[in-house]
Amino acid sequence: MRTRPLYDIAAVLARLGVGVVFMAHGWQKIEAGVTATSRSFDDLGVPLPTAAAVYSAFVELLGGAALIAGLGLPVTGALLFLDMAGAFVFVHADQGLFMVDGENVQNGYELVLALGMISLLFAAGGGGRLTADQWILGRRARTPENDGDEEEDAASFVASLRAAETKPAKKPRSPRPAKDRTPSLDPPKDTGAPDKPDTSGSGKAGEGAEDDVLVAGRKNQRRRASRTQPIKRTPGTDEDTPT
Known part of the structure; x- marks a missing residue:
């Protein structure tokens, strides 16, 4: 299992x-001259x-x-892949796989195929982390502008927290005054409703209530007397005489 540093x-x-192989072929063409290279391409049937x-x-x-520096790998890899694809199609495709077969130079497509595929791999992000692209991106991430933005965001966040802490709390609503349940001393108003019939057996309701109070008082007095003094019943009388 591979590890990231090893990769x-x-x-x-x-x-x-x-990169060394590509630089050698490019320098060879420039040293020979663009005019001589274009004549050679014309003889091979390359358009333009x-x-x-x-x-x-x-x-x-x-x-x-x-490629060696790891600079602009997506673009660099794509351009080199197109260069090898053109060489494969217009020059080497009909020459077979091998460039040299025994003593015969066949000018096959094995080299352009390998270089094109590995260029495509670099264009797809296979160049690793030890590249100039990663160094530039990391430096941009550490620029003072980005640091200032981060500090500004942090300061605004802290200010919002302080504002939330110092914000006055809402005053609780005062409870509504309870209704006055004290019985009113004013006489009730005459609503015109008929009076409640007297069920005490007497002509007036007030007299019946007074009799009830007197009877209750007598009973209470008898109970207290019976608890404190023995009661002696006199023969021939209906009343109890305390001794």
């Missing part, structure tokens, strides 16, 4: 090897030979250097 080191070595010669020479030279 990054392998990616650096791969970029270094492929002059434009193709300029493109392949500078893309291979500068793209190889960018």
Whole structure:
């Protein structure tokens, strides 16, 4: 199982090897001259030979250097892949796989195929973390502008918290005054309703209530007397005489 640091080191070595090969081919074309390279492409049947010669020479030279440094890998890898795809289609596809078979130079497509596929891998993000792209992105993340934005966000957050803490609490609503339940001393108003019939057996309701109070008082007095003094019943009388 691979680890991330090991993969990054392998990616650096791969970029270094492929970049050197591309730079060597690009320098070879520039040293021979763009005009001679375009004539060679024209003999091979490449369309727009002059434009193709300029493109392949500078893309291979500068793209190889960018691969080694790890600079702009998505764009660099895509340009080198297109360069190898054109070489495969217009020059090497009908020459077989091997560049050299025994003593015969066949100019096959094995080299352009390998270089094109690994360029596509670098374009897809396989260049590892030890690249100039990662260094630039990391430096941008540590710029004072970003630090100032982060500090400003933190300060605004702290200020909002302080504002929430110092905000006065809402005053509780005063309870509504309870209704006055003290019985009124004013006489009730005459509503015109008929008086309640007297059920005490006497002509007036007040006299019946007074009799009830007197009877209750007599009973209470008898109970108290019976508890404190023995009662002696006199023969021939209906009343109890305390001794």
